[in-house]
Amino acid sequence: MVIHTLGENNSLFNRFIAEIRDVNVQNDPLRFRRNLERVGEIYAYEISKTLDFADQSVETPLGTAIASLPKDEVVVASILRAGLPLHNGLLNYFDRSENAFISAYRKHTEDGKFKINFEYISSPSIDGKVVILADPMLATGSSMELAYKAMLTKGTPKHVHIVSVIASQEGVDFIKNNLPAENTTIWNGVVDAELNTKSYIVPGCGDAGDLAFGAKLG
Numbered sequence: 001m002v003i004h005t006l007g008e009n010n011s012l013f014n015r016f017i018a019e020i021r022d023v024n025v026q027n028d029p030l031r032f033r034r035n036l037e038r039v040g041e042i043y044a045y046e047i048s049k050t051l052d053f054a055d056q057s058v059e060t061p062l063g064t065a066i067a068s069l070p071k072d073e074v075v076v077a078s079i080l081r082a083g084l085p086l087h088n089g090l091l092n093y094f095d096r097s098e099n100a101f102i103s104a105y106r107k108h109t110e111d112g113k114f115k116i117n118f119e120y121i122s123s124p125s126i127d128g129k130v131v132i133l134a135d136p137m138l139a140t141g142s143s144m145e146l147a148y149k150a151m152l153t154k155g156t157p158k159h160v161h162i163v164s165v166i167a168s169q170e171g172v173d174f175i176k177n178n179l180p181a182e183n184t185t186i187w188n189g190v191v192d193a194e195l196n197t198k199s200y201i202v203p204g205c206g207d208a209g210d211l212a213f214g215a216k217l218g
């Protein structure tokens, strides 16, 4: 399985990740969401380089130009709710793509543990298409695995790009060991070493869903 960690290279991308993590910037939810969106835009550009391209002619007012354009059909998929700003960023660039949404969230129990609740998927057929499955946080990897399996009920994809912004090493290893290697690629912004006792990524950024959209009950 090919794994990219974009934050290992020096670029403006690292500024967006740093602001997403920064407790002094997180008090501005608009900026938090916009930074996730900007990261999504950069991922879209990087993932676009892996697609198949074909020449197409474009009529200009003065003649005909040849453009090499992506020919793959793309489905942008994300996990509610923290995935929404990242989804928007991907869709800003893959503006002709189809879209899918999966609800998968941590349902906490009284013993302090949680299980992943799945309630909803809205997706087109993914047969032969390139699926970009996005969630900003890849902690244990359980939500992503569940979302991946839910997507597979909608067809057989040509390729699946798993996109996270902040991942844990455990989450990356889990995906690597549980998803097929040959047509899956993982894209992380950064990979942190630790999960705490509540399975939050450390140093991570905190709860991405709450930072983007506010605290929720339950």
Ligand SMILES: O=P(O)(O)OC[C@H]1O[C@H](OP(=O)(O)OP(=O)(O)O)[C@H](O)[C@@H]1O
Residues within 6 Å of the ligand: 079, 080, 081, 082, 083, 104, 105, 106, 107, 116, 135, 136, 137, 138, 139, 140, 141, 142, 143, 144, 171, 199, 207, 208, 209, 210
């Ligand atoms: O890798 P995992 O251990 O499964 O954890 C990661 C998941 O947890 C968060 O969602 P959360 O349940 O907080 O829902 P939210 O997006 O509604 O906040 C996050 O957005 C991921 O979906």
Ligand SMILES: O=c1cc[nH]c(=O)[nH]1
Residues within 6 Å of the ligand: 082, 137, 139, 199, 200, 201, 202, 204, 205, 206, 207, 208, 209
């Ligand atoms: O660190 C984490 C883990 C799961 N979900 C988050 O939002 N943050």
Ligand SMILES: [Mg+2]
Residues within 6 Å of the ligand: 082, 207, 208, 209, 210
């Ligand atoms: Mg959350």
